[in-house]
Amino acid sequence: MTGEIFASNVESAAGDKQMSLMVNAHSYLLTVGNRPGEVDPAHTLAFTLRETLGLTGTKVSCDKGACGGCTVLMDGKAVLSCMLLTIECGGKEITTIEGLMEPKTGALDPLQQSFIDHSAFQCGFCTPGMIMSAKALLAENPSPSEEEIKEALSGNFCRCISQYQVVEAVKAVSGKKR
Amino acid sequence: MGKPYRYIGKATPRRDGAEIVTGRSHFVDDLRFERLLHGKVLRSPHAHAIIRSIDSSRAESLGGVKAVLTWENIPDLRYGNPRVFRLLDPKVRYVGDAVAVIAAESEEIAREAAGLVEIDYEVLPAVFGDYEASAPGAPQLYDEFPGNVLPLGDPFLGPKSMVEIATGDVESGFSEADVIFEGKCGYDNLPNPMPMESPRVVALWGRAAEGPDAVTFWVSNQAPYLMKAVLGSILGGNVDVRVFGGPCGGSFGSKLMSWQPMCYAALLSKNTGRPVKVVYSKEEHLAAFTLRPSSRLDIKVGMKKDGTVTAIAGDWLIGTGSYSQTTQAQVAVGCGEAMLAVRCKNWNVKPRIVCTNRTASGIARGFGGQELKCALFPILSRGMAKLEIDPLDFMKKNFIRPGEGYLWRNAQWYDYRGIDFTKMMDKGAEVFGWEQKWKGWLKPTTVEGNRRIGVGVGVHGNADVGEDVSEAYVRLDGNGRVVVHSCLQEHGTGQRSNALKVVAEVFQTPLEWVSMTPADTMVNPFEFGPFGSRGTYIILGAIVRAAEDAKKKLFELAAPMLGCDASELDTADGFIWAKTAPEKRLRWQRVLFQRTVLGYGRFEPDYSLSNCLMSFVEVEVDTDTGKLTLLRVVNATDVGQIIDPQGLEGQLCGCLGTAGIDSAIFEETVLDPLSGRILNANMIDYKWRTSSELPAIENVVFETPMPTHRFHAIGVGEIATSPGPSAVLMAASNAVGVWLDGYPVTPAKILSALGKLGSAGKIKDGANGK
Numbered sequence: 026m027t028g029e030i031f032a033s034n035v036e037s038a039a040g041d042k043q044m045s046l047m048v049n050a051h052s053y054l055l056t057v058g059n060r061p062g063e064v065d066p067a068h069t070l071a072f073t074l075r076e077t078l079g080l081t082g083t084k085v086s087c088d089k090g091a092c093g094g095c096t097v098l099m100d101g102k103a104v105l106s107c108m109l110l111t112i113e114c115g116g117k118e119i120t121t122i123e124g125l126m127e128p129k130t131g132a133l134d135p136l137q138q139s140f141i142d143h144s145a146f147q148c149g150f151c152t153p154g155m156i157m158s159a160k161a162l163l164a165e166n167p168s169p170s171e172e173e174i175k176e177a178l179s180g181n182f183c184r185c186i187s188q189y190q191v192v193e194a195v196k197a198v199s200g201k202k203r
Numbered sequence: 204m205g206k207p208y209r210y211i212g213k214a215t216p217r218r219d220g221a222e223i224v225t226g227r228s229h230f231v232d233d234l235r236f237e238r239l240l241h242g243k244v245l246r247s248p249h250a251h252a253i254i255r256s257i258d259s260s261r262a263e264s265l266g267g268v269k270a271v272l273t274w275e276n277i278p279d280l281r282y283g284n285p286r287v288f289r290l291l292d293p294k295v296r297y298v299g300d301a302v303a304v305i306a307a308e309s310e311e312i313a314r315e316a317a318g319l320v321e322i323d324y325e326v327l328p329a330v331f332g333d334y335e336a337s338a339p340g341a342p343q344l345y346d347e348f349p350g351n352v353l354p355l356g357d358p359f360l361g362p363k364s365m366v367e368i369a370t371g372d373v374e375s376g377f378s379e380a381d382v383i384f385e386g387k388c389g390y391d392n393l394p395n396p397m398p399m400e401s402p403r404v405v406a407l408w409g410r411a412a413e414g415p416d417a418v419t420f421w422v423s424n425q426a427p428y429l430m431k432a433v434l435g436s437i438l439g440g441n442v443d444v445r446v447f448g449g450p451c452g453g454s455f456g457s458k459l460m461s462w463q464p465m466c467y468a469a470l471l472s473k474n475t476g477r478p479v480k481v482v483y484s485k486e487e488h489l490a491a492f493t494l495r496p497s498s499r500l501d502i503k504v505g506m507k508k509d510g511t512v513t514a515i516a517g518d519w520l521i522g523t524g525s526y527s528q529t530t531q532a533q534v535a536v537g538c539g540e541a542m543l544a545v546r547c548k549n550w551n552v553k554p555r556i557v558c559t560n561r562t563a564s565g566i567a568r569g570f571g572g573q574e575l576k577c578a579l580f581p582i583l584s585r586g587m588a589k590l591e592i593d594p595l596d597f598m599k600k601n602f603i604r605p606g607e608g609y610l611w612r613n614a615q616w617y618d619y620r621g622i623d624f625t626k627m628m629d630k631g632a633e634v635f636g637w638e639q640k641w642k643g644w645l646k647p648t649t650v651e652g653n654r655r656i657g658v659g660v661g662v663h664g665n666a667d668v669g670e671d672v673s674e675a676y677v678r679l680d681g682n683g684r685v686v687v688h689s690c691l692q693e694h695g696t697g698q699r700s701n702a703l704k705v706v707a708e709v710f711q712t713p714l715e716w717v718s719m720t721p722a723d724t725m726v727n728p729f730e731f732g733p734f735g736s737r738g739t740y741i742i743l744g745a746i747v748r749a750a751e752d753a754k755k756k757l758f759e760l761a762a763p764m765l766g767c768d769a770s771e772l773d774t775a776d777g778f779i780w781a782k783t784a785p786e787k788r789l790r791w792q793r794v795l796f797q798r799t800v801l802g803y804g805r806f807e808p809d810y811s812l813s814n815c816l817m818s819f820v821e822v823e824v825d826t827d828t829g830k831l832t833l834l835r836v837v838n839a840t841d842v843g844q845i846i847d848p849q850g851l852e853g854q855l856c857g858c859l860g861t862a863g864i865d866s867a868i869f870e871e872t873v874l875d876p877l878s879g880r881i882l883n884a885n886m887i888d889y890k891w892r893t894s895s896e897l898p899a900i901e902n903v904v905f906e907t908p909m910p911t912h913r914f915h916a917i918g919v920g921e922i923a924t925s926p927g928p929s930a931v932l933m934a935a936s937n938a939v940g941v942w943l944d945g946y947p948v949t950p951a952k953i954l955s956a957l958g959k960l961g962s963a964g965k966i967k968d969g970a971n972g973k
Contacts, residue, residue, distance in 0.1 A: 147853050149450060185695050
């Protein structure tokens with residue numbers, strides 16, 4: 026298990042264990058340890074994204090894998106970043122909400138624009154997680170039915186009840202290619 | 204007929220939309236601070252105990268720990284109603300009550316330090332039941348409240364706040380009745396408003412400019428100015444409080460009870476000289492923060508054959524848990540809301556608030572009225588059933604109408620100046636198909652084998668749409684842009700974006716020319732905050748007045764330049780002209796050269812209007828498993844004038860969550876009756892509705908212009924949750940043909956009502972397929 030976890034991790038000249046984390050097509054070289062700025066083996070991916078890399082678009086609500094607020098993509102699949110240890114994510118490709126915009130132009134992903142057009146949020150705290158779950162669904166199934174959309178979003182808590190408008194926002198871009 | 208408005212009533216994108224969908228919306232936990240410390244609360248494992256001694260020396264000596272505060276080394280800070288509840292006290296009163304607060308370099312260190320604080324508790328007997336709380340010999344939570352009974356009334360509401368519903372003469376009312384019946388019902392399952400973002404705050408004590416007694420908060424809340432007032436009153440008159448209200452990840456009223464985490468962070472910051480962040484975990488949020496009050500009604504009702512209610516008399520018991528901040532105000536508003544919904548000349552309902560050893564109750568959408576009416580309507584239903592009255596007819600007959608009046612929260616009588624809601628109720632019924640689906644009391648709409656469908660209806664209104672005071676400035680800059688100064692914080696309703704729309708409407712400018720200051724108490728005038736659906740009438744009202752004031756001043760400056768009287772001028776898109784000579788147009792920039800125009804608006808409370816929402820629900824009950832499925836909801840309302848159609852749709856769909864309709868189906872806080880520990884303080888065991896289980900919702904919205912004010916609109920968001928729960932109970936009772944009296948309507952309650960559960964709670968008659 027340890028060997029597998031650290032398969033993509035390397036040891037630096039100083040003897041520090043290092044790992045590379047690919048986030049939003051940017052490769053971060055991180056030191057494994059418990060000093061500030063390092064990746065403690067106990068750190069979740071959500072913690073590393075937010076606190077070490079400053080990518081605060083990923084929201085943490087329950088921190089126990091129940092609410093979907095911290096959903097990011099790992100190799101294209103929706104995962105709960107609060108339930109993954111960062112040291113397990115070496116060599117994986119992570120996409121967060123910050124990675125959805127066109128990097129050169131800053132243009133919004135059509136899904137993001139559709140959320141704006143449909144006011145598919147109220148307080149907006151669940152929205153990054155909702156969008157990432159929907160993004161993973163559309164990658165796998167570009168033309169989902171309404172039932173499939175609801176099923177794909179069923180792990181994403183929204184207390185304001187924005188889901189009706191979220192479903193409409195996802196439907197509006199389904200079947201269309203970026 | 205086309206709408207006369209350029210923006211109002213039209214779908215426009217939320218101003219903060221791009222930030223929300225890109226993750227750049229900066230909620231409190233997303234803000235970065237230099238030298239930030241992390242605060243953690245050590246909480247009591249006992250429901251009721253005296254702290255005999257507390258030793259924090261081991262915790263203090265742990266590397267990275269910067270401060271440990273206990274009741275022994277902090278000032279005696281108190282808040283609540285009455286103001287006797289201490290921030291940290293030598294007595295703990297619920298499992299989860301705060302014992303010590305710790306600031307450390309990291310959350311992990313703070314958590315570890317919490318485990319090193321040594322406490323010697325003297326465990327006391329505890330009381331968890333609201334009825335038991337006042338029984339002879341019951342454990343007493345506070346010396347100040349014998350029998351655990353809290354005083355009624357809230358000085359905040361005025362010298363004479365509503366402490367009962369008492370009008371007319373109930374004895375003569377009963378003598379006029381065709382039927383008199385008694386009933387008990389409780390809405391006492393303690394659902395949690397549970398916003399997704401838990402309570403959180405960063406505090407920094409001391410600012411160079413304002414001196415050592417200045418404290419700044421960045422807090423997840425919905426009322427920065429109110430929190431400034433609250434914290435100022437707790438911390439003392441010399442302390443200058445500044446509150447920044449950024450995006451808030453949901454509140455539903457609840458986060459107004461954030462004085463404790465705010466004080467923890469403030470004192471830790473004062474102690475360490477560094478900014479301190481306190482973020483409640485979801486478990487703390489569910490076990491040591493705000494629940495709905497529990498409500499139990501025990502009343503006698505007189506009713507006539509035509510649905511006239513002749514008298515209501517009895518007791519209303521409200522459980523507030525370990526302390527009260529707003530429960531008395533909720534009782535006051537709840538009493539008024541009952542009078543809005545049920546016309547009756549003779550009332551004598553006596554509320555009583557008790558405290559028990561569980562986490563406190565406080566604000567949730569429906570503020571007192573939902574609690575009262577979820578218990579009241581099931582009792583009224585028994586009378587309607589005896590007299591074979593259709594509940595829709597009853598609600599239409601008894602909801603407030605022009606020419607009538609009611610007592611409101613300040614115990615003053617108000618003559619209702621609003622509109623008649625009957626037509627929208629009829630339309631809602633038509634869209635729902637009430638006439639076809641309603642088969643009579645305790646009669647299912649359809650039965651197919653073990654599947655029985657039933658329907659129900661509920662209604663709610665709130666005169667707090669006009670509560671309290673709002674102030675705003677509107678500033679016209681030399682570049683022709685408009686800036687709204689308001690302490691309105693965005694907590695999900697889109698009201699900040701609506702403010703931009705109404706101001707753009709007043710000036711007829713492009714929407715993007717209007718912007719708004721951050722909700723910072725230092726730069727903005729007083730704003731009570733968006734509670735009780737007051738945002739549309741009062742907050743936007745103050746902002747519109749400020750805009751009109753600024754426009755008047757602009758015209759006064761422009762008039763001599765155009766050689767006419769200010770009253771003859773008009774404006775659009777940054778130009779001013781005389782209506783009589785529209786070809787001669789003056790740019791705003793010329794009028795505003797090296798000048799700023801500032802308009803001021805203030806809106807005083809007005810309790811003479813009410814909103815109204817009627818919810819129709821259709822449920823399916825499986826009589827083998829007891830499972831209740833919510834199939835369809837039709838909400839009907841009349842908002843006078845839609846400001847933002849998408850935002851309104853979102854608010855109305857919010858009827859399910861936030862301790863709303865689902866509090867009748869599966870939401871509840873489960874307290875262990877022996878230990879007082881909350882057994883479902885996490886988001887797996889505290890049930891919530893997932894996307895795959897959404898019922899069909901249709902929202903029927905009327906726009907009968909409110910005659911009272913500009914733009915004629917009235918808010919409705921707060922009450923979206925309120926009519927539904929009792930409607931579900933009604934629908935479930937009709938589906939199974941047996942009265943169901945308890946919330947939530949769990950499978951066990953349904954099977955028990957059907958006689959399919961034995962005394963030990965085991966399923967009989969092979970109902971589970973065995």
